[in-house]
Amino acid sequence: MAYTNVDVAVRSARAAERGGLDFVFFPDRVFLHGDLSASPPMFSMEPLLILTAVARETSRIGLVPSVSTSFNEPYALARQLRALDVISHGRAGWNAIPSYEPEAFANYGKPLPQGNEKYERLHEVIQITQALWGSWKREAGQPDPQAGRFADMAHIKPVNLQGRHVAARGPIQIPPSEQGQPVIFMPVASNRGLQPLGMYANGIIAMPMTMEESRTQRQIVHRSAIQAGRTADDIRFVPFIGFGLGASKREALDRRRVLEDRIDLAPRLARLSMMLGARLDPQRAEEPLATAQIDALRPHSAIPRSAEAVALAREGWSPRDVIAHGVLDPNPGLVGTPDEAADLLQKWFEAGVCDGFTIVPDDQQDSIDAFVDEVVPILRRRGLRPADYRGATLRDHLGLPEQLGIDPRLSSST
Amino acid sequence: MAYTNVDVAVRSARAAERGGLDFVFFPDRVFLHGDLSASPPMFSMEPLLILTAVARETSRIGLVPSVSTSFNEPYALARQLRALDVISHGRAGWNAIPSYEPEAFANYGKPLPQGNEKYERLHEVIQITQALWGSWKREAGQPDPQAGRFADMAHIKPVNLQGRHVAARGPIQIPPSEQGQPVIFMPVASNRGLQPLGMYANGIIAMPMTMEESRTQRQIVHRSAIQAGRTADDIRFVPFIGFGLGASKREALDRRRVLEDRIDLAPRLARLSMMLGARLDPQRAEEPLATAQIDALRPHSAIPRSAEAVALAREGWSPRDVIAHGVLDPNPGLVGTPDEAADLLQKWFEAGVCDGFTIVPDDQQDSIDAFVDEVVPILRRRGLRPADYRGATLRDHLGLPEQLGIDPRLSSST
Numbered sequence: 148m149a150y151t152n153v154d155v156a157v158r159s160a161r162a163a164e165r166g167g168l169d170f171v172f173f174p175d176r177v178f179l180h181g182d183l184s185a186s187p188p189m190f191s192m193e194p195l196l197i198l199t200a201v202a203r204e205t206s207r208i209g210l211v212p213s214v215s216t217s218f219n220e221p222y223a224l225a226r227q228l229r230a231l232d233v234i235s236h237g238r239a240g241w242n243a244i245p246s247y248e249p250e251a252f253a254n255y256g257k258p259l260p261q262g263n264e265k266y267e268r269l270h271e272v273i274q275i276t277q278a279l280w281g282s283w284k285r286e287a288g289q290p291d292p293q294a295g296r297f298a299d300m301a302h303i304k305p306v307n308l309q310g311r312h313v314a315a316r317g318p319i320q321i322p323p324s325e326q327g328q329p330v331i332f333m334p335v336a337s338n339r340g341l342q343p344l345g346m347y348a349n350g351i352i353a354m355p356m357t358m359e360e361s362r363t364q365r366q367i368v369h370r371s372a373i374q375a376g377r378t379a380d381d382i383r384f385v386p387f388i389g390f391g392l393g394a395s396k397r398e399a400l401d402r403r404r405v406l407e408d409r410i411d412l413a414p415r416l417a418r419l420s421m422m423l424g425a426r427l428d429p430q431r432a433e434e435p436l437a438t439a440q441i442d443a444l445r446p447h448s449a450i451p452r453s454a455e456a457v458a459l460a461r462e463g464w465s466p467r468d469v470i471a472h473g474v475l476d477p478n479p480g481l482v483g484t485p486d487e488a489a490d491l492l493q494k495w496f497e498a499g500v501c502d503g504f505t506i507v508p509d510d511q512q513d514s515i516d517a518f519v520d521e522v523v524p525i526l527r528r529r530g531l532r533p534a535d536y537r538g539a540t541l542r543d544h545l546g547l548p549e550q551l552g553i554d555p556r557l558s559s560s561t
Numbered sequence: 562m563a564y565t566n567v568d569v570a571v572r573s574a575r576a577a578e579r580g581g582l583d584f585v586f587f588p589d590r591v592f593l594h595g596d597l598s599a600s601p602p603m604f605s606m607e608p609l610l611i612l613t614a615v616a617r618e619t620s621r622i623g624l625v626p627s628v629s630t631s632f633n634e635p636y637a638l639a640r641q642l643r644a645l646d647v648i649s650h651g652r653a654g655w656n657a658i659p660s661y662e663p664e665a666f667a668n669y670g671k672p673l674p675q676g677n678e679k680y681e682r683l684h685e686v687i688q689i690t691q692a693l694w695g696s697w698k699r700e701a702g703q704p705d706p707q708a709g710r711f712a713d714m715a716h717i718k719p720v721n722l723q724g725r726h727v728a729a730r731g732p733i734q735i736p737p738s739e740q741g742q743p744v745i746f747m748p749v750a751s752n753r754g755l756q757p758l759g760m761y762a763n764g765i766i767a768m769p770m771t772m773e774e775s776r777t778q779r780q781i782v783h784r785s786a787i788q789a790g791r792t793a794d795d796i797r798f799v800p801f802i803g804f805g806l807g808a809s810k811r812e813a814l815d816r817r818r819v820l821e822d823r824i825d826l827a828p829r830l831a832r833l834s835m836m837l838g839a840r841l842d843p844q845r846a847e848e849p850l851a852t853a854q855i856d857a858l859r860p861h862s863a864i865p866r867s868a869e870a871v872a873l874a875r876e877g878w879s880p881r882d883v884i885a886h887g888v889l890d891p892n893p894g895l896v897g898t899p900d901e902a903a904d905l906l907q908k909w910f911e912a913g914v915c916d917g918f919t920i921v922p923d924d925q926q927d928s929i930d931a932f933v934d935e936v937v938p939i940l941r942r943r944g945l946r947p948a949d950y951r952g953a954t955l956r957d958h959l960g961l962p963e964q965l966g967i968d969p970r971l972s973s974s975t
Contacts, residue, residue: 151647151735151736153617153648176734177636177637177640177734178734179717179732179733179734180734183711183712183714183717184710184711184712184713184714185710185711186711187704187711188734191734191735192644192647192735193640193641193644193735195609195610195641196609196610196613196641196644196645196648197644197648199610199613199614200613200614200616200617200648202614203567203614203617203618204617218634218637219637220632220669220670222591222668222669223591223632223633223669226591226607227607227609227610230606230607230610230611231610233565233606234567234610234611234614250730253729253730254636254729254730254731255634255636255637255728255729256634256723256724256727256728256729256730290601296598296599297597297598297599297600297601298597298598299598300597300598303593303597309670310670313670314669314670315667315668315669315670316664316667316668316670317668318593319593320590320591320592320593320594320602320605321565321605321606321607322565
C-alpha cells in the first residue's frame with residue numbers, strides 16, 4: 148500500500164535531492180482523514196518516523212515535518228525534533244501548527260481550545276521547545292576521551308520554564324546539530340496567529356491563490372517580523388504551487404485527465420459551473436461552450452481561479468479540459484510544458500511576491516521526477532537555481548544563520 | 562560522537578541479526594542521565610527514531626523501544642508504534658514502563674504521581690493504545706484500485722474510551738502490520754505493578770541476579786498472567802545477562818580490565834570490600850589475598866554476587882581480577898571463553914528459570930559481534946538456537962500469535 152510505504156517517501160525525497168530542492172515537507176493530520184470507502188487516508192503515517200527513514204537515505208535535502216503544538220509536550224517535541232536534526236546532520240525543520248479539527252482533539256481526549264488558548268499554548272510550546280534546544284550550548288564542547296572529559300556542564304543548564312499550559316525543567320539530553328536547531332516553519336495565519344509568525348517563523352508555507360495575494364501575505368508576515376524585533380530577511384515565504392507536466396499542453400492535459408478520471412466528474416462540473424456563472428450540460432462536457440454562453444460568462448468573485456477558468460473557456464477549451472488545467476486545485480499551478488512551468492515560477496519570483504516555492508506534485512509517483520528532470524534544468528539555465536546545494540544544512544540551503552535557543556531579539560519587543 | 566551516532570545502533574542491530582537474535586532492545590530515560598563531566602549521557606537519543614533507522618537497515622530482527630506510560634498520550638503512542646510496526650513489516654515491540662524519576666516529571670512539568678496514580682495511568686494508556694491498534698481490523702480489507710474501493714469502513718471504528726488520566730476517540734489512521742500489533746514488553750514489577758504484567762505483557766525484560774531469583778520472578782509473573790485470565794505460555798521471560806569474551810579466561814579478564822581502567826578503581830574496591838567482608842589494601846589490589854584474610858571472608862547477604870566474589874577470591878584471583886569478573890555488574894554474566902558463556906546460558910535455560918536472554922554487550926562496539934560469531938554457533942551446535950529466523954515478524958520469532966486490540970480474555974477477569 149503506497150500510503151504506508153516509506154519507500155515511496157524515500158524515492159520522492161531522493162528525486163527532489165537530485166534536483167537540488169531545499170527540503171521535503173510532510174503535512175500531518177492526527178486523525179483518520181479522507182473518504183476511505185474510495186481512497187487511502189491522507190497524511191496517515193507519522194511524519195517524524197518517515198523523515199527519520201528519509202534522513203538516513205538522503206544526504207543533502209532538508210526535512211520538514213508538521214507537528215501540532217496543541218497536543219505534544221515541549222520536552223517530547225524538542226527531543227524528537229533534535230534527534231531528527233542530529234540524525235540528519237542538521238537538515239531538520241519543524242512546521243509548527245496549532246490544531247483546530249474537533250476529530251484531532253477527540254483523539255487526544257481534550258476539549259476544543261477556547262478564546263486565545265490555541266495561540267497561548269502555541270507560544271508556550273515553541274518558546275519552551277526553543278529554550279530546551281538552547282539548553283545545551285556549543286560551549287559545552289566536544290567529548291575528549293583522552294582527558295576523560297565529556298562535556299562542560301557549565302554550558303548545559305536547566306531552563307525552568309513554567310507556562311499556563313506546559314512546562315519543562317531541562318536541560319535537553321542531546322547536543323546541538325550541525326545547524327544548531329531545526330528551522331521553524333509556520334503556515335500563514337491571520338489575527339492572533341500573526342504575532343507568532345513574526346516572532347518564531349523562518350519559513351512560511353503559504354497557500355495564496357494569486358500573485359497579488361502572495362505579495363500581500365508576504366508583506367503582512369514581514370511587518371509581523373519587524374514588529375517582533377526581527378527583520379523581513381529572517382523569513383522565507385514559500386507558497387504552494389502545483390504542476391502537471393507534458394511535452395505539449397495537450398499531453399499534459401491528457402495525463403492529468405487520466406488521474407482525474409478515477410473520480411466522479413459531476414461535483415467538479417458543478418463547481419466549475421459556479422466559477423463560470425454558467426449552467427454546464429454534463430452531456431457536453433467535452434465540447435467548447437457556444438458563443439452565446441461564452442459571452443454570458445461571469446467569474447465568481449469569491450472562488451479562487453474563477454477568472455482563469457473563464458479565460459480558458461473563452462479560449463475554446465471544453466469544460467472537461469478547463470478542469471484538467473487545475474483550476475479547481477487548492478493552490479495555483481500550471482498544467483503544461485516544462486518551459487511554461489519555469490515561466491510561471493520565474494514570473495512569481497521576479498515579481499518579488501515570494502522567496503521560493505513548495506512544489507506540489509500531482510498524484511503520480513514520478514511527478515517530482517518530471518519536475519526535477521525537466522523544469523529544474525531550465526531554471527538553472529536561467530540562473531534562477533544554483534547548480535548544487537550551497538552547504539550541508541537546511542539553514543545553509545535557506546541562507547539562514549545558526550540559531551540555538553530563543554531569538555534574543557524577542558526579549559526587547561515583548 | 563558514538564552516543565548520538567545512529568550508525569552504531571544500526572551496526573549493532575545488523576550484527577545481532579546476523580546471529581539470528583530475536584530483537585534489539587532500547588532502554589530510555591527522558592532526562593539528561595549520567596555524569597556528563599566524565600562520560601556521555603545514557604539513553605540520550607530517541608528510541609523510536611533510532612529504531613526507525615534500524616528498521617530500514619535490517620530485515621528480520623525485532624525492534625523494542627522503551628516508551629514511558631507516564632507522559633505520552635495514547636493516540637500519539639499508538640500511532641508512532643504502529644508506524645514503526647508497519648515500517649518494519651511487523652517487527653516492533655513496546656517496553657511499556659511507568660516513569661518514577663523526579664527529573665522526568667520535571668521535564669514534562671508534571672507532579673510526581675501519588676498513590677496508585679502511576680499504575681492507574683499505565684492501565685489506561687496500555688488499554689487505550691491496544692484498543693486503538695484494534696480499531697482498524699483486518700476485515701477492512703486491502704485497497705482495490707480497480708474497483709475504486711479502498712477499505713470497508715464497517716471494520717474501522719472509533720473506540721470512544723475515556724479514562725481518568727487519558728482518553729481517545731479513534732479510530733487509528735494506519736492499518737495493521739504483518740503481525741497485527743506490536744508485542745508488549747514490561748520490566749519486572751512487584752505489588753501494584755504485577756497486575757499489569759499479568760494482563761498485558763508478552764515479554765518480561767527482567768533483572769534477576771541469580772537463577773533462583775529468576776525462577777521465582779518468572780513464577781510470580783506466570784501466576785499474574787493466570788489470575789488475569791491468560792496463561793503462562795503467553796509470556797517470554799528474558800533476563801539480562803552480560804558477557805566479556807576472550808580466547809582464554811585471562812584474555813577475557815584483560816580485555817575487560819582495559820575497559821575498566823577508564824574509571825577510578827577506588828569506589829569499586831570499596832564496594833568489593835563490603836561484598837567480601839574484608840578490608841582491601843589499594844596498594845595490593847593486584848595480589849591474591851593472604852590465606853588468613855581468605856579464611857575470614859564473609860559474603861555480604863544483601864549485595865548480589867557477593868558469594869561469587871568470595872569464591873573467586875578463594876580461588877586466588879586478586880581483588881582487581883575479581884572485579885574484572887564482572888561481580889559489580891547490575892546483572893548476572895560471565896567474563897571468560899565462548900564455551901563458558903554458552904555453558905552459562907544452557908544452564909539457566911535448561912533449569913527452566915527463563916525463556917531466553919537479553920544479552921548485555923560490554924562497552925566495546927564489537928562486543929555483540931563477538932557474541933554472535935563465537936557463542937551463537939556453539940548454541941546452535943548444541944541445538945539451543947535455531948539455524949535461522951523461523952518467520953518474518955517479532956511474534957513469529959517469539960512464538961506468539963497475532964493480536965489486534967485488547968486481549969479478549971481480560972474482560973472475563975476484571
